[in-house]
Amino acid sequence: MTTPATTDGLILLIGSGGRDYREYLLAGAAARRPLWLLDAAEPTWQRPHLAGATVVPLLDPERLVPDVEGLVKAAAAVAADHPVAGVFSYDETLVTATAEVAAALGLPGLGVEGADNCRDKHRTRRLLTEAGLLQPRFAHVGTLAEAQAAAGEFGYPVVLKPRGMGASIGVVRATGAAELAAAFAVAEGAGQGGNPAYRGGVLVEEFLDGPEISIDGAVHQGRYTPFFLAHKQVGAAPYFEETGHTVSADEPLLADPELTGMLAAAHRALGLRDGITHTEVKLTARGPAIVEVNGRLGGDLIPYLGKLATGLDPARIAVDVAAGREPELAHRSTATVGIRFAYPPQDGVVREVLLPVAGQLPGLRAAAAIAGPGTLLRLPPRGYIARHAYVIAEAADRAGCLAALDAAEGAVGLRLDPAEPQE
Incomplete structure (x- = not known):
C-alpha cells in the first residue's frame, strides 16, 4: 500500500x-x-x-x-x-x-440534520424555497387525486419522484393529465424500495426546462467550494436515465457568480458543515435551480472523469474534509473527459458485449463491459440503470469529447436475447 x-x-x-x-x-x-x-x-x-x-x-x-x-x-x-x-x-x-x-x-461531518436535509428531497425543496432560492413549484402528495390537483395548479409537464431514492430511480415526467396516473404509480412504487424513513408519498414538481449539470464540491467549516462540474446527458424519456457526463477543467460555469452564489447559499440553507456534496442543477431561463443535493461524491464515475480532466484527486479531497482540514482545490491539468453509457434497445438477457479498443478510435481512453453474459437488463419503468457498457474519451474541448464519445459508443456491440415479459 x-x-x-x-x-x-x-x-x-x-x-x-x-x-x-x-x-x-x-x-x-x-x-x-x-x-x-x-x-x-x-x-x-x-x-x-x-x-x-x-x-x-x-x-x-x-x-x-x-x-x-x-x-x-x-x-x-x-x-x-x-x-x-x-x-x-x-x-x-x-x-x-x-x-x-x-x-x-x-x-467533523455534514451534521446529522444536514445529511437528512439532503436525503429527504421534500425537506430539501422546502428549505431551499424558504431561503429564497429559485425552485420549481412542488407538492408532497399521498394520493393520485392530490397529484392531479397539484399538476393542475402547476401546469403540465410535471415531474414525479420518490422522496429518498437516488440515480433518477422512479423519476418520471408527465406531459398531460392522461399520463399522470401511470407516472404516479411509477414514482410511488420506486419509493417503496428505499429507506422506510423516506417512504410515503410522491413529490410532484413543476418541470424545469434547460440543460442539466452536476457539481461536486467541498464544505469546510460551513464554507462551500465547487471543484468539478459535469454536463449531463439523459435519455429514455419520459424517464431520466443518466446516459453520459463530460467534465472540463476550464469550465467557465465554475466561475459564474450566479451559479456559485446560489450553490453556497443552498449549502448554508441545508446546514451542511464538513464534507463532500454532489449537487444537480438545471440551467433554466430564470436562472440556475437545484434538482437535488446529495451528501457524497458523485456516482457514474464522475469524480474519476474530474480526476482525469483536472488532476485533482476526489478521494484526497473527501479525506481532507472528513478530517476537518481545508482541501487543496487548484486544478493541476486541463482537459475535457467524458463517459457514455450504452443501454440495450429493449429488455433482454446479455449474451455478449463487444468493446472497441482504446487507441483504435480518436480520443478513446477506456471501454468496459458492465453486464456479463446472462445478465437480465430491463429498461424503465421495469428496471433502472440497465447498462451493458461504458466508454471514456478525452479531447481538447467538450464538442470534440462528445464527438469521440459518439464514435466510441457506436463501436460497442451487444448480443441480446429478448427477455420474458414481466407479469
Missing part, C-alpha cells in the same frame, strides 16, 4: 461499493491517510488499500435501514485502539448513518 501523505489518525470508510465504480476512490483515499473499512463482508479486492477492516452489518436486517447503532459501536471500537481523524462514505444510503457515526465520535 502506498505510504499515506498524512498519518495523524486514520479515516473510517463506511461501505466500499462495487470494485468497477469505486476502487479508484479507495486507492486515492489510502494514499492520503490510513483507511479502515466498515463493511458487511470481509474485504477481498479492497484489502491492498486498507490498514484494517471491521465486518459489521450496514443495514438492520428487519427494518432494512442503516444500522446506526451497530455502526457507531463498531466505529467506537476502532477508535478505542487507533486514533481516528474522520469518517466518510460515498454510498447514498449510508450518508445519514455516516453523519451519526461522526457525531458520536466527535468528528
Whole structure:
C-alpha cells in the first residue's frame, strides 16, 4: 500500500461499493491517510488499500435501514485502539448513518440534520424555497387525486419522484393529465424500495426546462467550494436515465457568480458543515435551480472523469474534509473527459458485449463491459440503470469529447436475447 501523505489518525470508510465504480476512490483515499473499512463482508479486492477492516452489518436486517447503532459501536471500537481523524462514505444510503457515526465520535461531518436535509428531497425543496432560492413549484402528495390537483395548479409537464431514492430511480415526467396516473404509480412504487424513513408519498414538481449539470464540491467549516462540474446527458424519456457526463477543467460555469452564489447559499440553507456534496442543477431561463443535493461524491464515475480532466484527486479531497482540514482545490491539468453509457434497445438477457479498443478510435481512453453474459437488463419503468457498457474519451474541448464519445459508443456491440415479459 502506498505510504499515506498524512498519518495523524486514520479515516473510517463506511461501505466500499462495487470494485468497477469505486476502487479508484479507495486507492486515492489510502494514499492520503490510513483507511479502515466498515463493511458487511470481509474485504477481498479492497484489502491492498486498507490498514484494517471491521465486518459489521450496514443495514438492520428487519427494518432494512442503516444500522446506526451497530455502526457507531463498531466505529467506537476502532477508535478505542487507533486514533481516528474522520469518517466518510460515498454510498447514498449510508450518508445519514455516516453523519451519526461522526457525531458520536466527535468528528467533523455534514451534521446529522444536514445529511437528512439532503436525503429527504421534500425537506430539501422546502428549505431551499424558504431561503429564497429559485425552485420549481412542488407538492408532497399521498394520493393520485392530490397529484392531479397539484399538476393542475402547476401546469403540465410535471415531474414525479420518490422522496429518498437516488440515480433518477422512479423519476418520471408527465406531459398531460392522461399520463399522470401511470407516472404516479411509477414514482410511488420506486419509493417503496428505499429507506422506510423516506417512504410515503410522491413529490410532484413543476418541470424545469434547460440543460442539466452536476457539481461536486467541498464544505469546510460551513464554507462551500465547487471543484468539478459535469454536463449531463439523459435519455429514455419520459424517464431520466443518466446516459453520459463530460467534465472540463476550464469550465467557465465554475466561475459564474450566479451559479456559485446560489450553490453556497443552498449549502448554508441545508446546514451542511464538513464534507463532500454532489449537487444537480438545471440551467433554466430564470436562472440556475437545484434538482437535488446529495451528501457524497458523485456516482457514474464522475469524480474519476474530474480526476482525469483536472488532476485533482476526489478521494484526497473527501479525506481532507472528513478530517476537518481545508482541501487543496487548484486544478493541476486541463482537459475535457467524458463517459457514455450504452443501454440495450429493449429488455433482454446479455449474451455478449463487444468493446472497441482504446487507441483504435480518436480520443478513446477506456471501454468496459458492465453486464456479463446472462445478465437480465430491463429498461424503465421495469428496471433502472440497465447498462451493458461504458466508454471514456478525452479531447481538447467538450464538442470534440462528445464527438469521440459518439464514435466510441457506436463501436460497442451487444448480443441480446429478448427477455420474458414481466407479469
